[in-house]
Amino acid sequence: MASHSTDEAKAKRKEEKKRRKKGEKDKGDAEERKRRKREKKERRMEDGNRPDVLEPTLAEKVHHHAQVGNRELAKSSKPIEKTFYVEHREVNAMSEEEVRKCREKLQITVENLPRGMKARPVQSFEQAGFPTSLHAVTKGFQKPSPIQSQAWPIVLAGQDLVGIAATGSGKTLAFGLPAITHILGQKGKNSKGPRCLILAPTRELCQQIGDVMEKACEVCGLKCAVVYGGVPKSQQISDLRAGAEVVTATPGRLEDLVESGYCNLQGVSFLVLDEADRMLDLGFLPHIRNIVLNIRSDRQTVMFSATWPQEVQSLAVDFMYEPVRCTIGSEGLSAAKSVSQVVEVIDPKEKDARLDAVLRKYHASRKNRVLIFVLYKKEAERVEQLLQRRGWECAGIHGDKSQADRTKAVQRFKDGKCPLLIATDVAARGLDIPDVEYVINYTFPLTSEDYVHRIGRTGRAGKTGCSHTFFTFHDKARAGELQNLLRKGGQPVPQELLSFGSTVKKKESKLYGAHFKEVDMTARPTKIKFDD
Incomplete structure (x- = not known):
């Protein structure tokens, strides 16, 4: 019996010794983790020459x-x-x-x-x-x-x-x-x-x-x-x-x-x-x-x-x-400075004749890529047919064309097989084609944002480009915005454009029109306390 008690006591002492060692190890590990965390925090606070990206915990x-x-x-x-x-x-x-x-x-x-x-x-x-x-x-x-x-x-x-x-x-x-x-x-x-x-x-x-x-x-x-x-x-x-x-x-x-x-x-x-x-x-x-x-x-x-x-x-x-x-660049709306912007104020009836003349100037070789923007789908069809009748090889893309036809037209434009393309704004922000030399705005867009996105098709990837815009009295409500964009881009503002005035119309909500107040959606709600 005495021998059995002695064995039990030895086993208990051995177990206690193991627990103490484990406790010391756990304590040591915890202290080591704290030390590393403290050093990492100190490194984050440093402002010396070191790699500034630290592995997050x-x-x-x-x-x-x-x-x-x-x-x-x-x-x-x-x-x-x-x-x-x-x-x-x-x-x-x-x-x-x-x-x-x-x-x-x-x-x-x-x-x-x-x-x-x-x-x-x-x-x-x-x-x-x-x-x-x-x-x-x-x-x-x-x-x-x-x-x-x-x-x-x-x-x-x-x-x-x-x-x-x-x-x-x-x-x-x-x-x-x-x-x-x-x-x-x-x-x-x-x-x-x-x-x-x-x-x-x-x-x-x-x-x-x-x-x-x-x-x-x-x-x-x-x-x-x-x-x-x-x-x-x-x-x-x-x-x-x-x-x-x-x-x-x-x-x-x-x-x-x-x-x-x-x-x-x-x-x-x-x-x-x-x-x-x-x-x-x-x-x-x-x-x-x-x-x-x-x-x-x-x-x-x-x-x-x-x-x-x-x-x-x-x-x-x-x-x-x-x-x-x-x-x-700037946070506000602005066109790339790599694009030279030409604005021509003309009578709406002269647009077809002027388009033909502008193409003879910009597309004389019939090999360089020229992109023509219009406003409506039917207008795209009419301009495409007009140019084809006048001997220009061209294609058009707009919402009424099937995806297969649009893809084919864009690919031929990219390959240079048909380097004259007519597009509505549906493609204005989707196309990314290198070496587009000229963008022609046959019809001025509804917003200045669309204007910037249209002419942004040229002057890409460090290259320069040119845009030529037809502006009529129908577009006079956007004259002020266009003048501001031209000035921001360091471009000359035609005297004829200035004659429409420089007022910038307040942007309206698509849903609520002028009865709309823009509020800061990121602001925290104000706490209101009522008296008992």
């Missing part, structure tokens, strides 16, 4: 939620890897003054950077630090465009970004290459549909983004799908089922496929809203909201817009988490 990765999104999905899913940026030594060596001068030269403004983050702009593709497999995509480009230079360090660091930049500024690769890097950096295979979702307002823009993303994804072994209306769903459903990691879509068709169960968005961790202002103009906000409610709320979101009105600001508040804002 797991809690930071998981608990950064946008207001609109699926929180339960975020909590039940694996954490998202968001940080892939290691600052290049040459970029890290830039002084504050060098950064300021670089941004000033490129007309870059950056706001709302997290404390301690510098986001110095990169000046070469090598400095961005993309995976080796993506180097083939940037081959042939001399250097990053301004929006790419500044967006890459921000997005690769895992931050949400609002980019305010004109069309043709290189936006697709600005979000496309970080999106692919993000997908490649996620751990484990995704069985819940795409990793990256790109929403765009028009079919043409979806196709253009899809072409760029497909080329970039191909070198990395990733699959893409493009989803838009106006064509049968069967091929799009097949592409989605084939395991597309990147989906580019218009909101209406995608919402339909999601509700029908053909597209699962639970695996999306990188969301892009391209040309957000245009999507709001077209009334897509309810569709976008319904789509995003199917996506985890701790995603990374990137949004691009040509303008920064109150509606777009409200969209950023709802759909993003503390986004950094990067503006190229």
Whole structure:
């Protein structure tokens, strides 16, 4: 019995010794974790020359939620890897003054950077630090465009970004290459549909983004799908089922496929809203909201817009988490300075004759690309027939033409087989065709925004271009806005245009007309206390 008691006592002492060791180890581990956390916090507070992107903690990765999104999905899913940026030594060596001068030269403004983050702009593709497999995509480009230079360090660091930049500024690769890097950096295979979702307002823009993303994804072994209306769903459903990691879509068709169960968005961790202002103009906000409610709320979101009105600001508040804002040029509406703008005030009856004369001037070789914009579908048909009767080889695209006909016309225009194209505003923000020399506004658009988007088809990717606009007395209500745009772009204002006056009409709501007051949707509600 005594021997048995002794054995029990020894076993108890041994067990107690183990517990003490384990307790000391746990205590030591806890102290070590506290020490590391304290050091990380101190590093965040430093302002020396060091890489400014620090790996966020797991809690930071998981608990950064946008207001609109699926929180339960975020909590039940694996954490998202968001940080892939290691600052290049040459970029890290830039002084504050060098950064300021670089941004000033490129007309870059950056706001709302997290404390301690510098986001110095990169000046070469090598400095961005993309995976080796993506180097083939940037081959042939001399250097990053301004929006790419500044967006890459921000997005690769895992931050949400609002980019305010004109069309043709290189936006697709600005979000496309970080999106692919993000997908490649996620751990484990995704069985819940795409990793990256790109929403765009028009079919043409979806196709253009899809072409760029497909080329970039191909070198990395990733699959893409493009989803838009106006064509049968069967091929799009097949592409989605084939395991597309990147989906580019218009909101209406995608919402339909999601509700029908053909597209699962639970695996999306990188969301892009391209040309957000245009999507709001077209009334897509309810569709976008319904789509995003199917996506985890701790995603990374990137949004691009040509303008920064109150509606777009409200969209950023709802759909993003503390986004950094990067503006190229000015936040207000302005045309690219690479476009020379000619405005001709004429009698409406002279437009046909003047169009023929202008084409003989700008399209004498019949080989260079010229884009003619009109306002209405029937007008597009009439102008197309008029020019064909006068011996010009041309094609037209508008809403009444089938998607197949539109795609064929655009492709022939791109290939130079039919370098004269007539288009309505449905294509104004969807086309991205290199080497368009001239844009002719046969009929002035209904808004100054559409004017900027139209003439933005030329003067792209560092090249210069020219726009020629016919302005009649029917358009006089928009004379003041046009004068302001010309002055902002450093363009001469014709005396005939000044004769219409310089009053700028107050913008009205599409739903409520003049009986509309614009309010700050981001403002917090005022607390009202009533006396008992």
